[in-house]
Amino acid sequence: MPKLHELTAQETYQKIVNNEASALECVQAVFERIHKVEDNINSYVTLTEKEAIAQAKKVDNKISEGKPVGKLAGVSIAVKDAICTKDILTTCSSRMLKNFVPPYDAEVIKRIKKEDGILIGKTNMDEFAMGSSTETSYFGPTHNPWGMSRVPGGSSGGSAACIATDEAILALGTDTGGSIRCPASYCSIVGLKPTYGLVSRYGLIAYANSLEQIGPMAKNVYDCALFLTILAGHDSKDATSVNTSPKDYTECLKNNVEGFKIGVPKEFFGGGTSKAVERQIWGGIHKLEELGATYEETSLPTLEESLATYYIVAMSEASSNLARYDGLRYGYRVEKDEGDWATVYAQDRKEGFGAEVRRRIILGTYALSTGYYNKYYLKALKIRTLIRKDFEEAFKKFDIIVGPTMPFPPFKIGEKIEDPLALYMSDVDTVSANLAGLPAISVPCGFTEGLPVGMQIMASHLREDLMLQAAYTFEQNTDYGNKKPAH
Numbered sequence: 001m002p003k004l005h006e007l008t009a010q011e012t013y014q015k016i017v018n019n020e021a022s023a024l025e026c027v028q029a030v031f032e033r034i035h036k037v038e039d040n041i042n043s044y045v046t047l048t049e050k051e052a053i054a055q056a057k058k059v060d061n062k063i064s065e066g067k068p069v070g071k072l073a074g075v076s077i078a079v080k081d082a083i084c085t086k087d088i089l090t091t092c093s094s095r096m097l098k099n100f101v102p103p104y105d106a107e108v109i110k111r112i113k114k115e116d117g118i119l120i121g122k123t124n125m126d127e128f129a130m131g132s133s134t135e136t137s138y139f140g141p142t143h144n145p146w147g148m149s150r151v152p153g154g155s156s157g158g159s160a161a162c163i164a165t166d167e168a169i170l171a172l173g174t175d176t177g178g179s180i181r182c183p184a185s186y187c188s189i190v191g192l193k194p195t196y197g198l199v200s201r202y203g204l205i206a207y208a209n210s211l212e213q214i215g216p217m218a219k220n221v222y223d224c225a226l227f228l229t230i231l232a233g234h235d236s237k238d239a240t241s242v243n244t245s246p247k248d249y250t251e252c253l254k255n256n257v258e259g260f261k262i263g264v265p266k267e268f269f270g271g272g273t274s275k276a277v278e279r280q281i282w283g284g285i286h287k288l289e290e291l292g293a294t295y296e297e298t299s300l301p302t303l304e305e306s307l308a309t310y311y312i313v314a315m316s317e318a319s320s321n322l323a324r325y326d327g328l329r330y331g332y333r334v335e336k337d338e339g340d341w342a343t344v345y346a347q348d349r350k351e352g353f354g355a356e357v358r359r360r361i362i363l364g365t366y367a368l369s370t371g372y373y374n375k376y377y378l379k380a381l382k383i384r385t386l387i388r389k390d391f392e393e394a395f396k397k398f399d400i401i402v403g404p405t406m407p408f409p410p411f412k413i414g415e416k417i418e419d420p421l422a423l424y425m426s427d428v429d430t431v432s433a434n435l436a437g438l439p440a441i442s443v444p445c446g447f448t449e450g451l452p453v454g455m456q457i458m459a460s461h462l463r464e465d466l467m468l469q470a471a472y473t474f475e476q477n478t479d480y481g482n483k484k485p486a487h
């Protein structure tokens with residue numbers, strides 16, 4: 001019998017509505033687990049135990065009074081610290097926001113609360129979501145439960161690690177260039193980046209708005225589909241929100257890929273891809289073939305340019321978005337704030353931001369400045385259009401596109417952090433989905449020397465159904481996702 005903290009969201013809900021466990025017991029079990037492993041993992045920046053217990057009691061009261069409860073009743077949910085939570089510290093893992101307590105909830109938080117989900121804490125991340133390893137956090141790195149000296153991926157590293165260690169049942173991540181899928185792959189869990197506009201970003205602290213999405217991270221595909229069902233939907237407070245009719249994504253979870261046409265772009269297996277990852281992913285593709293799908297190797301030539309394009313767009317938007325942190329209205333302020341406005345502004349930002357954030361603000365400002373705008377930013381936008389067109393063509397022929405999530409297995413903490421370009425290279429397979437606004441999911445696809453490998457499945461805009469069906473079928477016919485780290 002699995003212990004309460006080991007359950008999925010679906011199982012937790014069942015237990016609670018069948019009166020086999022109370023919401024309080026479920027939440028307490030998760031906190032017991034957190035207190036046991038958290039010192040070694042560092043998944044969380046903030047824990048909200050008191051509030052969570054109070055919330056769980058409310059759910060139990062509803063049940064004892066015979067009132068209906070929401071689909072996430074008693075489910076412990078961790079939230080990336082880039083998402084605003086009313087009256088709860090929201091730091092973006094930055095010194096700049098280390099005291100920031102938002103006066104309002106992000107739309108996704110409102111949706112979770114409406115379904116009786118229990119918010120248990122805020123998770124560690126790369127500072128302002130800039131990174132792929134959770135090493136740029138002001139609060140120290142998160143460790144990968146599959147290899148404690150290794151990174152959990154990033155930037156939603158805390159959200160992935162807490163799912164892998166059963167320190168939460170569900171988690172929210174954000175994905176600007178891979179930050180849900182990368183850590184999902186490195187921690188052997190499921191992470192889904194929705195179509196651009198499907199999930200409201202109201203209340204998300206912006207890094208690069210034209211790329212990012214909030215999305216679900218979970219122990220299996222069913223939970224991911226369930227969570228997406230709750231998160232997705234139109235929100236008039238987000239100008240980029242797509243007006244779609246509500247959909248139950250769990251309904252597309254059929255264990256069948258017969259007739260599915262899979263495209264495998266050769267650009268996803270470029271020079272930087274490790275042989276071990278390549279082997280596992282091809283094993284995954286052949287598994288799907290065995291289950292009734294057909295695949296074809298193809299080429300999306302513009303993918304070669306996706307990394308450079310992504311970093312120009314992301315840094316440019318970041319330089320503009322982060323200009324608001326002046327230390328005056330809110331944010332970190334130096335103790336000795338002497339001198340004119342520009343001096344104080346510069347001092348606050350120098351001390352408030354870490355090295356990677358400052359690097360990106362400087363590079364982004366450079367790419368947007370007169371004389372360089374046409375050469376870099378505008379050029380990147382044009383290539384972005386070509387990348388989108390390449391995918392549009394591909395999806396006329398294929399239902400899904402499959403490849404590795406990450407080109408190599410989780411690396412050692414400290415191994416790449418001094419070499420930003422080497423770190424940027426790890427995003428080579430994830431950024432194109434963001435540039436094109438496409439949905440993509442990472443599912444466990446085996447191990448190499450004990451370290452997880454994730455397979456990425458992409459689909460056309462708003463075809464989360466196809467992507468989830470393929471991911472579900474793969475999961476049901478393999479046992480990679482059932483393995484737990486020894487920790």
Ligand code: GLN
Pocket residue numbers: 129130131132154155174175176177178179180207314427
């Ligand atoms: N690693 C990428 C970056 O540093 C993606 C980050 C993200 O998706 N937030 O920008």
